[in-house]
Amino acid sequence: MKFEPVIGIETHVELTTASKMFCGCPVEFGAPPNTNVCPVCLGLPGALPVVNHTAVEYAMKIGLGLQCEIAPHSVFSRKNYFYPDMPKNYQISQYDLPLCIDGYIDIETDEGSARVGITRVHMEEDTGKSTHLGAGGRIGAGSQTLLDFNRAGVPLMEIVSEPDLRSAVQARAYAEEVRGVVKRLGVSDVKLEEGSMRFDANISLRPEGASTFGTKVEVKNMNSLRSVQRALEYEIKRQAAVLEAGEEVVQETRHWNEEDGTTAAMRSKEEAFDYRYFPEPDLVPIAVDEAWRSEVASGLPELPAQARERYRAQGLEPTTAGLLSREVDLGRVFEDAVGAGADARTVANWLTGEVTAWLRKESLLLPDSHLDGAALAELEAMVGAGDLSATAAKDVLGGVLSGEGRPAEVAESRDLIQVSDSASLEPAVDAVLAANSDAFEKLKSGDHKVMGFLIGQVMRSTGGKADPAAVTRIINERAG
Amino acid sequence: MPIDIDIAKVARLARLALSDEELDLYRAQCEVVLEHAALVQALPTEGVEPTSHPLRRTNAFREDVVTECLDTEEVLAQAPDRDGNYFRVPPILEEP
Amino acid sequence: MTDLADLTLSEATSGLQGGEMTAVELLEAVHRRATMTEAQLHAYLNIDRPGAARAAVAADSALGKGAAVSKLTGIPVALKDNLVTRGLETTCSSKILAGYLPPYDATVVGRLREAGSVIVGKTNLDEFAMGSSTENSAYGTSRNPWNPERVPGGSSGGSAAAVAVGSALAALGSDTGGSIRQPASLCGIVGMKPTYGLVSRYGLIAFASSLDQIGPLTRTVTDSVTVLEALAGYDPADSTSHPGAVPDFRAGLERGVAGLRIGVVSELSGEGIDPQVQAAVARMVTSLEGEGAKVTEVSLPSFEYALSAYYLIAPAECSANLARFDGVRYGLRRDGDTVEEMMANTRAEGFGPEVTRRILLGTYALSAGYYDAFYGQAQRVRTLILNDFDSAYGQVDVLVSPTSPTTAFEVGARATDPLAMYMSDVCTIPSNLSGHPGISVPVGLDDAGLPIGFQVMAPALGEEVLFQVAAEVERIAGFSERPALANSRADI
Ligand SMILES: [Mg+2]
């Protein structure tokens, strides 16, 4: 039987506000343990929460960025469950009356385009961090657990999608798009590896064509966009095998294991899901009137979908336009370069190719490098003028990124300036033609296949500095 | 309204390690109180909005400003068990 | 010569500011009174002699400089031990917080310190403020100064006993279902619960957040006003704090009741009320009428369900509020092989029976499948109670009733019957559900020589009229008796 996956994704995003959701402790990654804590975020007896106004506005921005309605009346609730890194043993979250409801985003994959519904965006607080000491660092196998509450109370947004995704590829595209929206809004670091953005997926399978849902499984711990896709691919296969064997899928939470590429059931008792939500009596409801909503809406930056449209209009391929629209730093440099007169497609290809690869290799973000739009435009102009070969340009790009100087300086110091004037090139061309007279004869008799070989010989003899276009022109002259 | 409480489940939810005798006693007492409390069900409340709060107030916010944190030593001095600047607890069996 | 421990707060303020005595002398008198009475009363869990001495010396220095001082400068005040005090043990009368030293002060504690008052120590209470007799303390029962065989009421029983006997001139309590007013009534003093939100709850260890309110216990109505003036006012650390202007508590004190409309709550009279209490309340109502008040009987039919609603809402909130006591960050820990076992063992060992029972009740009332029938329904009943109050206050300025259906009962009398104990709060609970202010004023003694309290209730932020009526009740009652224990003077 053929099965259709039904996937919904919950995305948690830590906001980059200055202070925490309900107290004045700083939001900061990597501080010494238990230094960014106060009575409120440590859940000390007697402490009370107060809502961070900026966090509410950031949440509204996310909602608006995902085409949601902003609820005129929303309420915080307590979600009750015991866990040692959650100081109050309840999480202040939103339940039946979230801040943002009923939005969508559009995604595009090789499988086509799709609209994915956003059920809700709600505000909550993050937990502290547990470090499990003991055999393999595995939960349960450890002899003890260490707790750091610096992260406890960091504003956390939960974005819940409708179960509209039908493949692992779509799920990844959705995750990428949500990340792109949040990143463009400038309200989060969206660093998956540091946990400031986290994805959980609900996935079930049903016979193709069915309209009811199968038993769903929640998959957690997918720490990269790639692992979202891998984990769901694995889970689709696993569930299909279970169903094909005539067995039933167990409703449970499964942990994605990046190393061995599998999911495994997590240990939890049935009662863990009885969260006993009730309205948080220490907080009052949030009322958003039209004036407030439109003030926040008017401050929204351009969203990826709009940027993508503009980039497509500039002649970029869909995937390139998509990447530049989501990776706002790349997009900004791209626009600066084009603004300075560079060719859009060339610059875009550099940014999505060499530049992205270099940043990944160096584990850096674009703003940490020395590349800007002006440098890219300068580089592209050098290529256009024939001063640099396409290969040499990539070399120069690496030098610019690592701070060796402007493109001209790098090309100079790396000795990559291309020779294109005939007077300088003719002796080298003539020498090659003389040494390869057989090939030259073939060319003259109309066999153009040998042209590439001859050019290659000239490039080799000039150490790659010859301008292939000029070389071609001279060879053609000589061939008559 | 007769009340029948699965007291062992409730005690697990509330993280209370009670003996069987204690569970029996608490079940009996809770059932008596709940039978009385269940009188609220006699009152017709169709169309009545719930009150979770005596105040009819909205939008109590704080500005996004960093304030002083507690002294880590003063905080950890109260910890039943610690390891350096961390609180220390036995291993976690269940996951959230 | 008057023992300084017998002064009211206002008398002490004049004495201190007039230079007739020092804060150190006043504190010494209060300490002597505590020394003489504590063995029998056990009002305090912890008397902070060094801290109080430092504060008294500082107060004398401020008084001596002729600088601007407050009415509370140098006044010895006791704090219910569910108010956190930096570096001073705060236990909520629970084993689970034995030895706990908070790293911060409650907002009200800060305000008292700023006002120059001298914090004598921390008073006993029913564990986590759950109870009406102060018998549910992990550290022993407090006793009623009028008769140590009797309970002082609760949960602010220690605070009430201390003020009644003179081991503090004023005390703070918290009132979730009557926990200030009922012990004040049983101990023959004035106990006042302000409008919800008027006094910051920041640093009050929560029992039921939507019901809890801090308020003063004092010997007189004027003293109640003086303390409340220091406590009340917006606190940005408490989202439920009232941001607007604070009512003028003092304005009506001398005004009398002529022309005021007073409603007698029919649901809180007759059945279930001790006849002597009923009679004393009726006499006072007649007197008020004689002073020109217009008295009518008012019916608030949903009051009948208030106790039931309360015993769903309060345990539900408490089950979440007390989840944080888990042996991880502070307080008691009992070992376990896993963190889950450690938490469950710690909580089973650390909480007493009443607290355990309410956590179980609340957990059940919120759990899947029961929420709507229990907690949800209780919240809708809460709306109906508010509606009843609203329509009553359309007709009258204040409502009156007994504070407690009975005078102080014997230690142990209701200890094994939770429902009988819960009935102690039947008259006080409606004001907690509505968030309205209420006050208990002593109006006399019953045949057994035990005090009777008269409750006045007013609409939200109606403290001015509340104190206006309370002051007149106090004047008419002329209640000046003191418990026998207070008269056991030291030989000077
Ligand atoms: Mg969440």
Ligand SMILES: [Zn+2]
């Ligand atoms: Zn904090």
